[in-house]
Amino acid sequence: MTAAVEISDVTKRFGDVVAVDNIDLTIADGEFFAMLGPSGCGKTTTLRMIAGLDFPTEGSLKIFGDEVGTLPPNKRPVNTVFQNYALFPHMSVLDNVSFGLRMQKVDKATAAARAKESIELVQLGGYEKRRPNQLSGGQQQRVALARALVNEPKVLLLDEPLGALDLKLRQEMQGELKSLQRDLGVSFVFVTHDQEEALTMSDRIAVMNEGKLLQVGSPEEIYERPANRFVADFIGQTNLIEGTVADETTIVLTNGARVAAPSDHAAGTAVALSLRPERATLTPAGAVEAADGRTSVDGVIAGVTYLGNALVYDVALDWMTIEVREENRPAGDRPSPGDRVAVSWTTSDASVVV
C-alpha cells in the first residue's frame, strides 16, 4: 500500500534558522497521526510543507507516491484546518464551505448541495446563511472542518484545531474528530502541543523538538518506552532518576544503589531511569521484601498535593525528590509529611533513557 505522506530527508531552513532538521516520516493511509512538540519544534512547518504553504529546502515529500516538493497548495490533494480557523469573514457559512468546490469550477448547484451535506456532517444544518463572526468558537471550528472535508481531501491536515476551545468543548470535539476520521477513513495529520490530546486521539504520534524528529510510535510505545529524556519528560509526568549503566541488566544510581533495569547501552553510559509517578508504589518503610522482584528506595514524605481523584506525594530521597501518584483514599489512611516510606517498582514499570 502506498503511504499517504512520505517525507524523506526533509530539511527546511528560513535563512540561517533550521526549522526542520533532516526528518524521515511515513504516514499511512487512513491513519490518525499526531505531530507533537513544544512551540517552535518544527511540527507546524512540517504540516505546512505537506500543505504546500512552505517548501522543503532539501529532501523529498510525496503524497500518495507523487512528489509534491514545490507544488503550490492549490495543486495538492490535501486540505487544511487552520489554527484559529482562518474562515473567510466576508462570506456566509455556505459560501465558506463551498469555496473549494467553486474554485475547482464545480457547477454552482452541485457545489451548494455538497456543501450542505458537509455542513450537515458537522451538525451545523440551519447555519448556512450565518457569517463566521455570528458563530461561537466551536461552531467556527466545525465550519473550518466542513470547508476542508467537502473537497474530499486524501489527507486532512489540522493545525492545533482545538487550541482555541475551552476544555469541555475540546474534549467533546476530540471524540467527534476521532469518530469522523474513523468513518471517513481518511488520514488526519494533526499538529498539537497538548500531549494528552495526542495520546487520546492518535493511532501514532511523532514527537519533535528543535526541528528534530525524536520518536514515532503508538501512544503506548511513546508513553511506556520513550526514546529519550525529552520524550519521557514531555509526554505525561515522569521522574528522571540519574544513573550509569553497569551491565545489561543493572544501572547504578547517583547514590550508589544498584537497581535492576535492562538496557542495551554500553556500560558506563550516563542514563536516567524514567519512572512514571503512577507506576511507583508507596509502602511504609521496611515493608517491601527485595525478594518479590521489586526495586525499592527509601525516602521521607515531603509534601502531599490533593488532586481530588488522586494524591501526589513528593518523596524526598537522599539525593533527589520524586513524585508518586496514588488514587485518593480516606484521610486517616494516607501517609503524611515526615513519614518514612519506601518507593518501589518492578523493572517493567520503569524505562531507561539517555
Place this chain on the structure above:
Amino acid sequence: MTALATPEFEAANEKQKRRRGLLLALPSYLYLIVFFAFPLLIVVLYSFATRNRFGGTDLSGWNLDSYARLGEPIVRTILFRSLGLAILTTLICLLLAYPFAYFLATRGSTIRNVMLVFVMIPFWSNFLVRNYAWRVLLGNDGPFSQLTEFLGFGETRVLFTPTAVVIGLVYGFLPFMILPLYAAIERIDGRVLEASRDLYANGWQTFRHVLWPLSRSGVIAGSILVFVPSLGAYVTPEILGGAKTTLLGSYIVSQFLEARNWPAGAAVSFVLMTVMLGATLVYFRSGGRNL
C-alpha cells in the same frame, strides 16, 4: 451610613459624565460653527441670490437661476470634464497604489516603516512648488520630452494638456490612496489568504474572491480621498492644464473673481460639496471606517 449606588445616584452620575463630555467638545464645536457651518450657510444663501448689474449680490428675490445655469452647455462640459479626469485619476491611483500597498503590508516592520516615510516625504514640501516642478519635468524641453525623444518616440507635448493634469493629480493624491489601502490590507489575516490557496484557488482567484473583498473598505476610502479633491482641484489644473482645460475649481474661482457672479460660483460650490458628501455617505453606509 454607607454610600450606595442608588438609581438616583447613577442617574446623576451619568448626567455629570455627559455634561463633562460636552464641555470638553465645546471648543471644537464652537470653532466649527463659527468657521465652517456659518460660512457654509452663507454660500448656500448666496447660491439662491441674484447678481446685480454692478457685479454685487442682491440678497433679495431668491431664485434658482444659478442652479439653472448648471444645465448650460459650457458648465456641463466643465462638469463632465472634471468628473472624467477625477475618475481617471482615481482609477490610476488605485491601479498604482494597490500592488504597492500589498507589498508594503506584507513586508517586515523595518522595510515597512522606511517605505511609509518615503510615501509621506512629498508632504514635507509645498504642494505649489511640487506642481511647478512637474511643469519643468513635463515642459517641451524638459527631461520627460528629452527621454521620449532619446527613445525614438519624438518629443512629447504633454504640458498644458489633460494628460499633464492627470499626471499631476495622480502624483499629488497617490499617498491618499496608498495609506488607507495599506491599513486595510495590513489588517487582513494572512492565513485567510493561505486558506484560499489551500482550497484550490490560484493567485488570481485568491485576489478576486478574498483579498479584494476584504480590502474593500480601503479601496473605497482611498477612492474618496482621491476622487473628492481631484474633482475640486484648482492648483494642479491651473499650473499644468493650461487654458483649454478649465475644470470645476478654476470655474468656481473665475465666477467669484472674474465674472463677479457670486451666486453662480456659490451654486457650483454647493453642488460639488453635495456630490462629495454623497460619496462619503456611500462609504459610511458600506461599513467603512478607514477614513
